[in-house]
Amino acid sequence: MSRLTDLIANVKTKDPSLGADLDREFKVLSSRLPFGLNFERHRPEAVELPLRPIRRGDKVRILPPRKSSQNGDQGLWHVISINKLKKEASLKLIGAGDTEQRNVALDDLVVVAEFRDKIYPGLVSTGSVRRSDVRPSHIVINGENYHALKALTFTHRGKIDVIYIDPPYNTGARDWKYNNNYVERDDQYRHSKWLAMMERRLLITKELLKPEESVLIVTIDEKEYLRLGMLLEQIFPEARIQMITSLINPKGVARGQDFYRVDEYIYFVFFGSCAVTKLNDPMILTGKKNDNFDKEPKETTRKVRWGNLLRSGTDAKRSDRKHQFYPIFLNKETGKLHSIGEPLLPVTADRQSVIAPNGTVAIWPIRKDGTEGRWQVGHSRLRELFDKGYASVGKFNGGDRVSFSYLTDNIIEQINTGAISIIERDQNGVVVLAYSEEQESIENPKTMWNKTSHSASEYGTSLLRQILPGRSFPFPKSLYAVEDALKFFIAQKPDAKVLDFFSGSGTTAHAVMRINRQFGGNRQCISVTNNEVSSDEQEKLIKDGYRPGDEKWEQLGICDYITKPRIKSAITGKTPDDEEIKGNYKFIDEFPISEGFEENAEFFTLTYEAKEAVNHNLAFKRIAPLLWLRAGAAGARIDTLPENGWEVCERYGVLSDIDQATPFIHRINQVEGLCIAYIVTDDERRFQAIARRLPKTVEPVRLYEAYLSNFSFANGD
Template sequence: MSRLTDLIAKAKAKDAALGAELDREFKILSSRLPFGLNFERHSPEAVELPLRPIRKGDKVRVLPERGITRKGDQRLWQVKAIHKAKKTADLELLGATAVETQTVALNDLVVVAEFRDTIYPGLVSTGKISRGGDKPCHTVINGENYHVLKALTYTHRGTVDAIYIDPPYNTGAKDWKYNNDYVEGDDLYRHSKWLAMMERRLLVAKELLNPADSVLIVTIDEKEYLRLGLLLEQLFPEAEIQMVTTVINRAGSQRAGRFSRVEEYIFYIFFGDAQVGLWTSTMLDDTIKDQKATMPTVWFTAIRRGTPSALRNARPNLFYPIFLHAKTGKFHSVGDPIGKDVDRTHITPPLGTIPMWPVHTDGTEQTWRFSADRMRQYFSAGTARLGKRDPSTGLRPVTYLQPGTLENIEKGTFVVTGRNEEGALELSLADGAAKLLAPRTVWSQSSHFARDHGSTLLKGMLGEKRFDFPKSLYAVEDCLRLVLMNKPEAIVLDFFSGSGTTAHAVMRLNKQDGGKRQCISVTNNEVAADEQKKLLEQGARPGDPEWEKWGICDYITKPRVAAAITGKTPDGEPIKGDYKFTDEFPMADGFEENAEFFTLTYETPVSVNYNLAFNRIAPLLWLRAGARGSRIDKLPNDGWAVADTYGLLSNVDTATPFIKALSKANGIRIAYIVTDDDRRFQAIAKRLPDDIEPVRLYESYLTNFSFTNGE
């Protein structure tokens, strides 16, 4: 190693640029693990964007002539000029030793994005269904999932409660593409391509998960489970990982001369305080054992942790002291917020008390989960309590009962048996309540059979077979239930959403416990391999309406989500049959839920900065504020507007009426302020109500993607 560093130093002295490049590559190689999972990253991964308009400076490929089924020219060209009148573009070959140019019709070009490129995403709504009143919206986003994940770093960084994905299993049967080409079974780099594809997406997914309390769930079969397990351990060393074996087909999948396969695998990756809830079955078989009922854990930490919005500077109104009696450690009172700039050590506590702040063990100032007034209400009602006293500091952890637990008390599932000596509620299971058991790591449930409750169920919903090998609806439902049963307002993400089973399962959970969970489903509009060949022979190409209508998002995901909510097939007929198992009712009843469908767009920073792309940025602002209620889809004429969960100030000179309107509104979470002047932004932010988060547009948007979109 020392010899190499000496040689690099000499190279830098002779050629600074070459030396720097060698140094960079050396650091990459030396940082790799000497053992464990090593693989080629195959960088850069690239994707074609057939719906994206051609712009000057774009990287493009030249499409083959219509009617040609063979693979076209895969070289990358740069658009040097566009001739609108002639509808052509001048191109120059990228990476060539000699200059090569050509002029090509715009219709014969497709934009290519490499995954190290910076993107500035937007969303265009393509339809909605509203049957859920004020519930948040489930969203289905049509786009390359890596780019959509990048978009979600602006809207959901650190706030997702659960990610469930069923990625391609890499069987070699044209089940996924890498760099615009199917990965065949005889590809010598099949496994490393799959790992590179998964690694990129999981790294972005990690930014979205709440590090203090969330779960990543990944399903897989025997083709890649060993490599996936190693990859997960390397990417998430801070997490706890368990693998579940689940029977999906007791009849077995025949393998000549080998055992008949009946199972798949589910990896659970637990972050922070995430837990598996107790359930009425061990999941090992369909029989419910008569065992003694066990009261589940229902008290959760009152400190918000892990996300940017959990820091004191982001929500100063949620930074306040709880005072304890210095001698006994018992609860005394809840103090008021002290503001953003006050040193907490300068606060004088009531006589005979010590203050307790929401501060991490490393000294980071965080926040409580709710306001001081609500904390007082919780202590008064006995729904907040103090834990065991730390003998070294005299402080005690604060926990509280989440909304789902309070609903279970109202429904009679949990019974209040009294209060402890400090007034906190004491709970037990009601007589006759279902026996609650710890789920096992081997599942064998008839409800999880993919054929009966995946393929057959989906065919009944859509009126015809449109998708191969969907997961059992009830299998996905159980996967999520065991980690979300105490999170009735959880945010769930599936970025390999396929037929939309995850969104459907979340709706089922909501109906069972009155929850308001929301699911973000991400899929592209890839056309099945066999269908692609037919369409190419007919002269169609990606981007054409006759091609896109057969894509997985438009042909399967959106119709399935719509059918689940409305209870009707795409032809308008009531869906036949009943839901089974945990909650039985006619499928034709549908669900009281809301959903909206979007397509990912690609904007320029100039158009964003000058308000020219606002109608496509608007859905992102709405998503960040909770995807609930009304949306501000165009710049307001009055210079400001207030929706159900957020406000927009587009003209800072109208700040006073905007702030007055926010003060009168209920449920506002965010105030977006459009200004290039940081001092004016800070001045307006200080005047906002304490529980509203100020966000500066478009600085927050542009900065987010400028710093998160490189490989």
């Protein structure tokens, strides 16, 4: 070993880049496990950035001539200088000293980022869709998912409840690329490349998931499930891991002379206290009559759990939902409901100004600590619930503190489908409910799933064709299969954050929207995908003379052609051609797809910023979306540097001129629910002085020190 160390040291003096590569590989070999999963980590991954302008100092690759199907020059070059008049760059070949240099037209170059390089990410908004005034936005990021994950370490470190991914299955059928080349079936390093690709990304998930309670869900088939299982055990030794078998295609997929493939596997990696929520769905058909839990659950006699009308936990302040702060008037003598008042606006209005009707007392959503909270539903909705007997008044002692119960959307849906029955009504007209006998005996779901709703052909491919007529995507997951996998972990977490960094057609975000509708809440999904075109489409585009980065090419990429349109159409209920989507959602939540969802979504493209531009406040516009994401991606966004030195919105504020700290802090104290104050300064002492003046509930973040320190390390491989 010492002899190898000496040789590597000698190489470093002659060729630092080669020496560093050798040193890195030597350390990998010397750290090999004596048993378990060993694999070649192969060449470090690199990604081409066709939309990124060429800058001096960039690492670039020379593109093949247009209409050429060859890979072209795979060498990497440094950009020494740029001649804007001639629109060309002077290059020096990396690793060849000064011996090889050339001038190349800018149009024939593409920027390359290796995964060991330092990056400083930003985001550019490419559109949005809004149908809710209260919910946060679902996020779609078009970019290399490894770098997008790095960006999320600044915005969501330790904040993610669930990561659900459906990575490439490594079938050898051109389903994924490594270093910009398709991994073919006969590639002898095929499995090593796949494992290296997965390991790099899974290591970052450790930084994003909540260590105290979260879950990683990974789907896979027989090609890599054994290796994936061992990889998960090595990366997450502290976690509990379980594998599920799921029937996804009853007709089967041919495997040559082997058994037809009808299922796939799902790994669940549990962290901290994470546990499966019991939702009275065993996920398996046993052959008993009426045991199809997609369709006809039996009646029941078990007690049904009602929701507490007073909001608790996150987003529970009056200012978080201003229209859900209103009085409920009860008869002073009997405690029975008299009427429901209107929302008290603006949020600064004093509730003492409201005069209760004669003979009544006003009950407001006041939390245990005496602060003003909010009800779970709006006043109009609560009136409907009381009219149907779906809400009730708790014990009344003549005072102004009374608890109320109501039926959540999930329970109402089960009433509508017959899973829960109304057996009678009490003297106040409130329903008495019961589950079926059979459902009462159900505990945790089983490890074999064979629900009809999980058929990928019907509820993945066919459903996607309904939403995006004329567009195709290979092997999309069943919407209901993803929904079921998520529900066991977020049904009772109304503010859960879900991440999918192999988002493909956008099924995960779609499933999260459906869960919000069924259970209520403001769950949010972050979807990451690149904008690659399919292999067949790529051949056609190259033949026609197009390259990545050309408008025609990018229009047909996964993100722009499938992911973004699918999520937008799911929300609006309309196809990309602005026609109402035909058909209904099925099973437990059956309604017309054309109704859409009361949700929001924002679309971004990942950018790569220069450190100097960040330091000199020249990249704020691209960093601004990251600040918004870190504050919860809800409400307004501060997209430009404030002209008067500061700006405050619903969730966060930006102080760009520290001499304006006093009015900035004064405004922050007036905004309930604000969680972050970004302070732009190089002076640590003044930053700390301002931070001490902020409310304890507001997190002070120093720009750009916090941002730069988060990314100022080599990414490694």
